[in-house]
Amino acid sequence: MHEEVIMKNRDLAYCERVIKQHSKSFYYAFSQLPKQDRLAVYAIYAFCRMCDDAVDEEQGSIDQIQSELDHFKRGKVVDHPVWRALAWVHERYEINTDFYDEQIEGQRMDLMFKQPETFEMLVTYCEKVAASVGGMLLPILSHEVDAQRYAQARRLGVAMQLTNILRDVGEDYRDLQRIYLPRQMMAHYGVTETQIAQGQVTNGFKQLFEGLAAEAETRYKQFRDELSHYKREARLPVCLSATVYGEILNVIREHHYDSLSQRHVVPRSRKQALYRKEKHNVGG
Known part of the structure; x- marks a missing residue:
């Protein structure tokens, strides 16, 4: 033993x-x-x-x-x-x-890998690799395990994966020769593979970024209403994980949307500030 x-x-x-x-x-x-x-x-x-x-x-x-x-x-x-x-x-x-x-x-x-043609195809991918994680974690973090809770946990997973994709555009292209941005959205905003390869942060790229970021941030915002369904001691950690991840988008914005030539992270001091803020808001 x-x-x-x-x-x-x-x-x-x-x-x-x-x-x-x-x-x-x-x-x-x-x-x-x-x-x-x-x-x-x-x-x-x-x-x-x-x-x-x-x-x-x-x-x-x-x-x-x-x-x-x-x-x-x-x-x-x-x-x-x-x-x-x-x-x-x-x-x-x-x-x-x-x-x-x-x-x-x-x-x-x-x-x-095949570059997704549409936003819906990108979401399907996000559901597989990230929403599935929300499903795995829910029974650990909540006593309420039902279809609605699973659906919301999965939406949070999609938000986080969309954030990953926006953070890693340049890195994914350089290291893996992959572009996760939907072809239709790239065409709509006039973003080309050549621009991504050359690290050109165009106005079109900024608009595309904001289009996907809005999808992620909507899901982050909606998830906050879910916290009451989680174990009391899990609410702050779950909220903090979502908040810190969502903050990556703001860090990228502050660096002029350049996720093509560098990979941005939330500094530890900023994480600590977010922790204090969420502890006040959520408790814990």
Whole structure:
């Protein structure tokens, strides 16, 4: 039993290192949760990160994760820190494993990437890779797990993924040769691939940015009404995660919309100011 406890602690510590390394905004927000809940969130994040990393490798990597998930569903836990941590999570929370399948499906869309033609196609992608995360986290963060709560949690996931896309336009093009901005919106605002490649922040790009940012910010705003449905101790962390992520859009605006030549983050001092503001507004 003592060895099992040591192993569990190591697995959960591994997941914490993953989120701390790859998403300082999420880590900052969710580190405010009670211990069991925050460790569960870290495990979910580590799974999603594992899927995301698999896309950078060959097709077989994501296929392997799917196979390991199929084993997990049958109660056979693969000998890996993330899967063992998820087994610990599933002993404590009722999480629908269909959301794991959806996450993998979204990552396959990246593996066989095609630039979305329409905004609706972009939202479909966002729902796979990010709204699925909202579905995974809801049973950890709320005692109210029903269709309406799931729908709103998923809308928040879409908002965050839209924010990611606007933040990473230049990086995605340089490193991955991907453009997530819908072709129809680019054509409407006169934004070309050449302009993105050359880092030209045109008026058209600013307008396109604001068009997608408005979609994200509407979803962020609507989600605030959801907080009363979350565990009292989760309301501030959940609100903070959304607020800090949404603030990325303002940081980009302050840097003249240049998400083509640089990747912007919310400074720690600003996160702390947002924490104080939300603590006053939400309590906690």
